[in-house]
Amino acid sequence: MYSRRRGVNLGLFLLLSQIIQVGFDNIPPATLITMALNIYLFLSPVKPLLNVCTSVHETWDRQDWSRLFYSPFHHADDWHLYFNMVSMLYKGIKLEQRLGTRWFAYILSVFSLITGVVYLALEMLLVELMKDHSYKLQCAVGFSGVLFALKVVNNYYNPGDITYVLGFPVQSQYACWAELIAIHLIAPGSSFVGHLSGILVGLLYTKGPLKNLMEVCAEGVSPSNYPRQQTRFSNQGYSGYNEFSYDASDYMTNYTGGMTEEEQLEEAIRASLNDYGAHGNHRRSNTFGNPGRLSEEEMRQRRIYRFAR
Numbered sequence: 001m002y003s004r005r006r007g008v009n010l011g012l013f014l015l016l017s018q019i020i021q022v023g024f025d026n027i028p029p030a031t032l033i034t035m036a037l038n039i040y041l042f043l044s045p046v047k048p049l050l051n052v053c054t055s056v057h058e059t060w061d062r063q064d065w066s067r068l069f070y071s072p073f074h075h076a077d078d079w080h081l082y083f084n085m086v087s088m089l090y091k092g093i094k095l096e097q098r099l100g101t102r103w104f105a106y107i108l109s110v111f112s113l114i115t116g117v118v119y120l121a122l123e124m125l126l127v128e129l130m131k132d133h134s135y136k137l138q139c140a141v142g143f144s145g146v147l148f149a150l151k152v153v154n155n156y157y158n159p160g161d162i163t164y165v166l167g168f169p170v171q172s173q174y175a176c177w178a179e180l181i182a183i184h185l186i187a188p189g190s191s192f193v194g195h196l197s198g199i200l201v202g203l204l205y206t207k208g209p210l211k212n213l214m215e216v217c218a219e220g221v222s223p224s225n226y227p228r229q230q231t232r233f234s235n236q237g238y239s240g241y242n243e244f245s246y247d248a249s250d251y252m253t254n255y256t257g258g259m260t261e262e263e264q265l266e267e268a269i270r271a272s273l274n275d276y277g278a279h280g281n282h283r284r285s286n287t288f289g290n291p292g293r294l295s296e297e298e299m300r301q302r303r304i305y306r307f308a309r
Contacts, residue, residue, distance in 0.1 A: 029101050035089065037073055042081050055140070060120055068113055072145065104195060114285055141269075150198075151175070152176050
């Protein structure tokens with residue numbers, strides 16, 4: 001393992017604060033384990049980011065398929081981890097409660113792999129359409145693609161809901177597309193193709209054959225076997241049937257001041273940009289300055305931070 005030696009990770013502290021406020025006992029197991037894995041691999045990555053990120057050149061051309069498994073669970077920095085895991089916390093509580101732990105864990109496993117495959121396919125398509133081989137070098141890490149897929153699934157199970165994106169009301173079925181654009185307006189360094197890959201995987205599950213294929217491949221593990229009322233949580237932890245269910249709306253009211261997930265992320269992004277403005281000017285000038293003055297290693301790091309998904 002490669003331990004990180006970094007300064008104060010404010011994003012990590014804020015994430016741990018969010019988890020503690022919600023309470024470990026109130027986070028369903030698959031969601032909690034997934035978040036713990038992401039945090040652990042942030043603190044002790046399997047390999048350096050340049051050796052786990054997914055790109056056409058490294059994954060397809062060089063046949064390094066292990067990147068498809070590693071890249072979703074590694075993050076470029078503490079804010080990247082914070083945004084993704086706060087979103088995972090919100091989506092996990094809602095979806096795992098509805099679908100059941102085993103099926104939700106199955107979804108996470110499949111989505112983590114397939115989003116990387118779709119990402120490679122889209123990048124190769126861009127190479128052919130744009131006649132630009134630089135798309136082969138765009139390397140992505142992070143759990144965002146999986147989260148966009150989960151967003152599509154969540155909206156599918158909650159039709160008719162209204163989501164506010166940058167203050168504008170959007171119907172749930174269009175929210176993922178609005179957020180795809182909004183995130184790149186607020187944080188243009190994020191991976192558009194990586195997020196788009198997640199949306200397409202979510203649509204394959206809700207509108208395409210992926211869900212049926214998953215059911216065929218895992219007989220006896222089906223979301224129909226886990227009705228909503230069977231997954232209940234209390235301050236005593238995961239306990240099957242209990243006196244009350246832990247609803248995601250409780251989390252929204254008690255721990256987020258009533259803000260929606262999108263409003264939380266917008267606020268967090270603004271805070272991170274302010275933090276970078278105060279503490280990251282030196283790094284920005286070195287990483288995003290004149291490309292002609294960058295070393296080869298700095299250019300590779302630039303691609304990592306630019307295309308973190």
